[in-house]
Amino acid sequence: MRNVRFTVLALLVAAATFAAARLIDNAYVFFAGYVVLQYIVLATAWNILGGYTGYVNFGTAAFFALGAYTTVVLHKTVLVLPLPAMMLVGGVISGVIGLGMGYLTLRLRGTFFSIATLAMAVVAQTLITNWNFVGGSRGAYIIRPSDSPIFSGDYIQYLFVVMLLLSVISVSIARAIQHSRLGYGFSAIRDDELAAEASGVPTLKLKLIATTLSGGLMGMAGAPLPYYVTYLDPASGFSLSYAVNTIAMPLIGGTATWLGPVIGAVLLGTLQQVATVTISSALSLLLVGLLLVGFVIAAPKGIVGWFTR
């Protein structure tokens, strides 16, 4: 019941956000807002595996780009599929990849798991770069429809709404997990896997649930990307900045709760957008680096950590 109430509340916040963006009546607000929302989804998805379960994933870009390339493939084969359906397919594919990756790598712990995820991202990028059908290293052009299919407005507004809803979904999932039996199991795994097993927690199964869910949400976040950028190449789709940002945001916001990644994504995402426009796009990554160093030293529990003991 509490979860339903939360989701309704989140939907209201989302509606208010959309209304405010419409009031400003500037296409750039939607372009910038879309990126921030996308990072809310990515950071929240990363946090399910990285924050709750304690497995640091450096391969965000792979799951994200697989979602995006799923859309490219679908776009080139079955044109008529609506965007939410494509996102679902992208999510399923990234989720399945997450499951497979989890099965292969979850016997590794700590740094070794992280290195394996990074390696997987490189492998996936190499495969896509050499796959001619999706454009190979030249990249693929996607023509973005000009108008929103469900309400009057630009297509970018539609993308914004879709991403807004996906953030509501993923944050609701993350919050529901945090207060559930699954959440206790994840925390136990993060704290001490041996003790978790001894307490009856099926650690392998739970870790696979975490990788699948986390990968799936990342894939869904990536699926609309081709329509957003209209030109997708492996170097930008698999950009390391996705992985770095997605780790930095929960760390800055706080990894223990659902709220941390949201705060981190809104704060850092907005800051980056502002810096990109006002100063330079190179500065935005520097910002991430500096903030990350600062928080790791001064506030290892993130912003949420300030308010809890």
Add this chain to the structure above:
Amino acid sequence: MSDALLTVAGLGKHFGGFVALSDVQLQVAEGERLGLIGPNGSGKSTLVNCLCGTLRNDTGQVTFSGHKLNGLSAHQRTRLGMARSFQLPRPFPTLTLAENVRVPILYAADVKPGRVVTNPRQRCEELLDMVGLLPKADRKPADLTQIEMRKLELARAMASEPRLLIADEAMAGLSHQEVDDILALLMKLSAQGVTIIMIEHIMRAVLAFSQRLVVLVAGRKIADGTPQDVVRQPDVVAAYLGS
């Protein structure tokens, strides 16, 4: 013994060329209090790890209340009713004490056939109260003293509602009074019908607790009998004091 709760037959485990356990035979009856002793490195903890599924035994078979355990993972064994406390306490540091105890309630007690924990919160409180940690229910394990840590370890083990509790050196490093505290706690659990295997170096505690004593030396069981008889056995004395 036909009413054995736990039967260990021909258990063997080696690490590379080192034989940690060889051909260990052991039976534990329902409700029994068994003491397991042996010098450092004799294989006690390896035996516990093989029983609980943390390590896989190379040879032999462990049977627990009719279930063959070989190949079952640690959490499956916990769910069957076998719980352990760790030699060095391993609490979940980011969870409160209540949450620490809640994990096995949700994942072991609640999944037993025909058992539903209707009020997990109340069950947490009962368990913490049993070990005297209720006032600290909302604190983190870092705030605990050594003995409180051991008590939390026992409370968490009991939260899975086990039929067999394996207490791996639950008293090591504690003061005289604290040893008595834990001893009283284990006796209380035993009175509730839980079968207990106590692994301990503190002979005073082992002798006071055990109905039967098993001695491991260099991975072999060299004695099995009443405590009075076992401690007088020449090879047991030799293992501890040298011949």
